[in-house]
Amino acid sequence: MAADQSQDERFHFALEHRSSATHARAGRFTTPHGVVPTPAFMPVGTRGTVKGALPRDLSEAGATMILANTYHLHLRPGEDVIETLGGLHRFMGWDGPILTDSGGYQVFSLGATCRVDDEGVSFRSIVDGAEVRFTPERVIDIQAKLGADVIMAFDHVPPDPTHRRDVIAATDRTHRWLERCATRWRERGGLDSGQALFGIVQGGAFEDLRRASVDAVCAHDFAGYAVGGVSVGEDREAMLLAVGASAPLLPEDKPRYLMGIGTPIDFFDAVERGIDLFDCVTPTRHARTAQAYTSQGRMNLRNQVWRADPRPLDPDCDCPACSRFSRGFLRHLCVTGEMLGPILLTLHNLRAFHRLMAKMRTAIAEDRLSALRAEVIEPMMRRL
Amino acid sequence: MAADQSQDERFHFALEHRSSATHARAGRFTTPHGVVPTPAFMPVGTRGTVKGALPRDLSEAGATMILANTYHLHLRPGEDVIETLGGLHRFMGWDGPILTDSGGYQVFSLGATCRVDDEGVSFRSIVDGAEVRFTPERVIDIQAKLGADVIMAFDHVPPDPTHRRDVIAATDRTHRWLERCATRWRERGGLDSGQALFGIVQGGAFEDLRRASVDAVCAHDFAGYAVGGVSVGEDREAMLLAVGASAPLLPEDKPRYLMGIGTPIDFFDAVERGIDLFDCVTPTRHARTAQAYTSQGRMNLRNQVWRADPRPLDPDCDCPACSRFSRGFLRHLCVTGEMLGPILLTLHNLRAFHRLMAKMRTAIAEDRLSALRAEVIEPMMRRL
Numbered sequence: 001m002a003a004d005q006s007q008d009e010r011f012h013f014a015l016e017h018r019s020s021a022t023h024a025r026a027g028r029f030t031t032p033h034g035v036v037p038t039p040a041f042m043p044v045g046t047r048g049t050v051k052g053a054l055p056r057d058l059s060e061a062g063a064t065m066i067l068a069n070t071y072h073l074h075l076r077p078g079e080d081v082i083e084t085l086g087g088l089h090r091f092m093g094w095d096g097p098i099l100t101d102s103g104g105y106q107v108f109s110l111g112a113t114c115r116v117d118d119e120g121v122s123f124r125s126i127v128d129g130a131e132v133r134f135t136p137e138r139v140i141d142i143q144a145k146l147g148a149d150v151i152m153a154f155d156h157v158p159p160d161p162t163h164r165r166d167v168i169a170a171t172d173r174t175h176r177w178l179e180r181c182a183t184r185w186r187e188r189g190g191l192d193s194g195q196a197l198f199g200i201v202q203g204g205a206f207e208d209l210r211r212a213s214v215d216a217v218c219a220h221d222f223a224g225y226a227v228g229g230v231s232v233g234e235d236r237e238a239m240l241l242a243v244g245a246s247a248p249l250l251p252e253d254k255p256r257y258l259m260g261i262g263t264p265i266d267f268f269d270a271v272e273r274g275i276d277l278f279d280c281v282t283p284t285r286h287a288r289t290a291q292a293y294t295s296q297g298r299m300n301l302r303n304q305v306w307r308a309d310p311r312p313l314d315p316d317c318d319c320p321a322c323s324r325f326s327r328g329f330l331r332h333l334c335v336t337g338e339m340l341g342p343i344l345l346t347l348h349n350l351r352a353f354h355r356l357m358a359k360m361r362t363a364i365a366e367d368r369l370s371a372l373r374a375e376v377i378e379p380m381m382r383r384l
Numbered sequence: 385m386a387a388d389q390s391q392d393e394r395f396h397f398a399l400e401h402r403s404s405a406t407h408a409r410a411g412r413f414t415t416p417h418g419v420v421p422t423p424a425f426m427p428v429g430t431r432g433t434v435k436g437a438l439p440r441d442l443s444e445a446g447a448t449m450i451l452a453n454t455y456h457l458h459l460r461p462g463e464d465v466i467e468t469l470g471g472l473h474r475f476m477g478w479d480g481p482i483l484t485d486s487g488g489y490q491v492f493s494l495g496a497t498c499r500v501d502d503e504g505v506s507f508r509s510i511v512d513g514a515e516v517r518f519t520p521e522r523v524i525d526i527q528a529k530l531g532a533d534v535i536m537a538f539d540h541v542p543p544d545p546t547h548r549r550d551v552i553a554a555t556d557r558t559h560r561w562l563e564r565c566a567t568r569w570r571e572r573g574g575l576d577s578g579q580a581l582f583g584i585v586q587g588g589a590f591e592d593l594r595r596a597s598v599d600a601v602c603a604h605d606f607a608g609y610a611v612g613g614v615s616v617g618e619d620r621e622a623m624l625l626a627v628g629a630s631a632p633l634l635p636e637d638k639p640r641y642l643m644g645i646g647t648p649i650d651f652f653d654a655v656e657r658g659i660d661l662f663d664c665v666t667p668t669r670h671a672r673t674a675q676a677y678t679s680q681g682r683m684n685l686r687n688q689v690w691r692a693d694p695r696p697l698d699p700d701c702d703c704p705a706c707s708r709f710s711r712g713f714l715r716h717l718c719v720t721g722e723m724l725g726p727i728l729l730t731l732h733n734l735r736a737f738h739r740l741m742a743k744m745r746t747a748i749a750e751d752r753l754s755a756l757r758a759e760v761i762e763p764m765m766r767r768l
Contacts, residue, residue, distance in 0.1 A: 048716065052723040054704060077691065077716045084692045085712045093708040307461065308468045320438060324477040328469045332432065332461045339436040339723060 011149075011196040011223040013255045013276075017365045023248045023274035026364040029224070029255045031097040031149040032194050033089065034064065038255060038276035039267065039360050041353045042067045042099060044284060047076065048092045051284055052343040053350070055094045061319065061347055062354030066094055067279040070143055070152075071103035075127045079145035087147030099150040099279070102139050102181075102200075105228075105260065108157045116156065118173065136180035144188055144195065150224065152259075153181040155200045157229050161238060167204030174202045175216040182220050196223035198257060201246045204229060205238035210245035218251060225250045226257040227275070240269055247274040264293065264356055264380050268373045271360060283349030288342040290334040293352045297382035299327075301345065306331040319351035320344065356380075395533075395580040395607040397639045397660075401749045407632045407658035410748040413608070413639045415481040415533040416578050417473065418448065422639060422660035423651065423744050425737045426451045426483060428668060431460065432476045435668055436727040437734070439477045445703065445731055446738030450478055451663040454527055454536075455487035459511045463529035471531030483534040483663070486523050486565075486584075489612075489644065492541045500540065502557065520564035528572055528579065534608065536643075537565040539584045541613050545622060551588030558586045559600040566604050580607035582641060585630045588613060589622040594629035602635060609634045610641040611659070624653055631658040648677065648740055648764050652757045655744060667733030672726040674718040677736045681766035683711075685729065690715040703735035704728065740764075 010032050017026040029036040043050045043058060045068045050058055058066065068088060073079065085091050088098055107114050107121050114123035120135030136154045143151035154177050158170035178199050185197045199217040203209035217225060227246050230239050243258060247270070250256050257277035258270050267278060283293065290301040294314035299306070301313075309327035317323075321330065321344035333341030356376070363372035396414040403409070413420040427434045427442060429452045434442055442450065452472060457463065469475050472482055491498050491505050498507035504519030520538045527535035538561050542554035562583050569581045583601040587593035601609060611630050614623050627642060631654070634640050641661035642654050651662060667677065674685040678698035683690070685697075693711035701707075705714065705728035717725030740760070747756035 047720050047722060048713070049722050049724040052727065054724070054727070055708065056704070076720055077712070081692045081712060081716075085694050085710050091710070091713050091716075093713070308465045310469050320440075324439070326469050326475070328461070328465060329432070329475050329477070332465075332475075336431050336460055338431060338433050339726070340433045340438070342723070343436065343438070343727070 010191055010194065013224070013253060015253065017367075019272070019364055019369050020367055021370065022272040024271045024364050024369050025274065025276065026361045027255070027276060029276070031065070031196070033095060033097045033149050036064045036097055036277075037361060039271050039357050039364075040064055040277055041267070041357050042277065042279040043350055044069075044279055044281045045092060045094075046281075047072045048082075048088065050346070050350075051288065052339070052346045053284075055092065057320070057347055058094070058350065059096070061350040062358065063096070063350065065097040065099060065149075065277075066092070067099050067101065068092070068146070068148065069103070069106060070100045070139065070146065071106035073100075073146060074103065074132070074142050075125050079142045083145040083147070089147065097150070098148040100143050100146050100148040100152065101259070102143070102152040102154040103134055104139075104155040105157055107134060108159070109231075118176070136177040137184045140181050140184040140188070140197075144193065148195065150196050150198055151185070152226065153178045153197060153199050155202060155228055157202070158204060161204035161229055161242070164204070164206060164209075167202070167206060167209060171202040171204070171209055171213050174200065175213070178217060178220065191223065198222055198224040198226050200226045200228040200259070201250070202229045203242065203246065205235070205242055207241060207245040210242055211249065214246050214249045218249075222254065224255040224257060224277075226259050228259045230258065231260055239266070240273075243270050243273045243275065250274070264353075265377055267356065267360065268369070268377060271364075272369070283353050284346050287345035287349045290341065290345065292345050293349050293380065294384070295352075295376070296379055297384035298380075299384045301327070301330050301334040301341070303331070313348055314352070317348065317351060317355070319348045321348040394575055394578065397608070397637060399636065401751075403656070403748055403753050404751055405754065406656040408655045408748050408753050409658065409660065410745045411639070411660060413660070415449070415580070417479060417481045417533050420448045420481055420661075421745060423655050423741050423748075424448055424661055425651070425741050426661065426663040427734055428453075428663055428665045429476060429478075430665075431456045432466075432472065434730070434734075435672065436723070436730045437668075439479075441704070441731055442478070442734065443480070445734040446742065447480070447734065449481040449483060449533075449661075450476070451483050451485065452476070452530070452532065453487070453490060454484045454523065454530065455490035457484075457530060458487065458526050459509050459516070463526045467529040467531070473531065481534070482532040484527050484530050484532040484536065485643070486527070486536040486538040487518055488523075488536075488539040489541055491518060492543070493615075502560070520561040521568045524565050524568040524572070524581075528577065532579065534580050534582055535569075536610065537562045537581060537583050539586060539612055541586070542588060545588035545613055545626070548588070548590060548593075551586070551590060551593055555586040555588070555593055555597050558584065559597070562601060562604065566606075575607065582606055582608040582610050584610045584612040584643070585634070586613045587626065587630065589619070589626055591625060591629040594626055595633060598630050598633045602633075606638065608639040608641060608661075610643050612643045614642065615644055623650070624657070627654050627657045627659065634658070648737075649761055651740065651744065652753070652761060655748075656753070667737050668730050671729035671733045674725065674729065676729050677733050677764065678768070679736075679760070680763055681768035682764075683768045685711070685714050685718040685725070687715070697732055698736070701732065701735060701739070703732045705732040
């Protein structure tokens, strides 16, 4: 019971509202570094920084929890340096909750020529070409040194979610690795270490495999669960199937995290299927290619049409870009390659995503999520 | 008398303190967009943005007046676009005083293959290769559309300040062009246009030519005067001679601006010779190559030695970089090429320069500038 007490104090998910027609829910996820009202979007701070944004700017944009990448931080500067510098929170200058992924996605998808066996994965460092070995135990150890609030199990992400035999093999391996991750995490103190471990459901684009994976992963009592193996820009139907087949089956009293997703329309699709947490490079990466999400549509700020437009990017937005600058100025920054362009668009896109999450949260509380969807999605997804 | 009234209200330099041993002085330069306590350093916002810094960050760093480049803004986005968008203040989102240079320095030195004649200068646009023509009148017209508080006369900067015949020819031309600039500026309303025109003293590295240029330029009653043709990194003795031969001869009741300078040691040298205003890319450009100015010395943040250093960049600094991050984190940002590296070092270097200016101002008021110099310069110029 003592362990349960500790769990409740440090990591706790309070379900606050449920939609009547869908699986959508609003809640509050408590971590040692603060509370995350859900649904929530986590900006991606790949190497310990959300590109171009100061931590105070992220708070101002509405971010509550940030993601950082174990793979990238292990390569540079290394978890030992970060531990010496006081852990990831102090390193990044972010006092709020942090989640680190396990590196599985990067190792298996970012072009690392990796060799996978039952024991783990070997690949070459993109920094210096040295051989790197990730095993479930090592990935937990690395994440322990990084010191995020939430750490992720090491999973095997199959390259093609529709190739059944490969998906079965990768999902089975993910379950065996989860066992080893959980063991190492418990050896290091479990929740008493100040870190919660989330398990990851795999199963590709197959409903039955997703359901089976939920069963296998939920055999462990974790503080939260993730749906993995779903990528942006891939087949939307496959995404909906994968999320729909797994999210509603996950424990009601734990946060559910859809990894690596997505765009505003994805958020509605996934929240309606019971998802609480998101992360994605969409708002930040698109900002660096001059793409803005506004309440009136998506804009390419390099477009000649904005050249002498005195209007703010989004008249409905209160971010630093919209409250002070014209579309004409933002276009000038993007066309001339000035750093302030991606900086301002990053702050804007993050603000747009966080405001959307806040609106969804309110709409769930008022049981009018589908009305909100009808109001905002069509204009938001338009191309201006 | 009515014209004088207007001059006093809009552009006014109040001399507040004088050093007893040198020409150093502290004052307040009033412009339509605010007051600039002097000595002051103006960050350079080449294309309408100080690279990587939001206007609010500049204010926070202590900036009061910003410089923007006529040459770059004429090429992109063009003065007509900026005028349509409400002028440079609104365009840049900077409510404080702005100064635009005349483009002379860029045209003559930035590798533009230019052809100069008595009428003006022709060169090819680095953006689209089109032929561009700058004359004294055109440069005043462009700056009028940009709308800065202070605009600069179009000057001919000779390539070698020690080549007497060339310097004489260029300085004579500068004086003839100054006449034309002043005429066009008066035609456009003079100070009633809301813009003050500053004349520029040339004369290269020759004391007699500098003195003669002061006479020629001060034959015009301007709201301020600049010392031009002195570049960073060139012969320091030549710089001291040029400034020493001209600055003390300029009218006492007008601000004196040393264009394109410099580093902390230059500020002391120039202030002691009577200079009030500076601009330079030093703090911002160096930030982008991982160079920091601190109270303890100059640091290259790419250096391996900072890898696991938990200390702030400068324990004596209150900037966003020093108040939240370690040297280890800043090194990580610089080594991995993260945007936040140049952003934070830019904010730090600017804060360091503005704090130095504030200290110099106080020291002048207390008549202890040489003591301040002895205290701060040796440690600041050290290489850490």
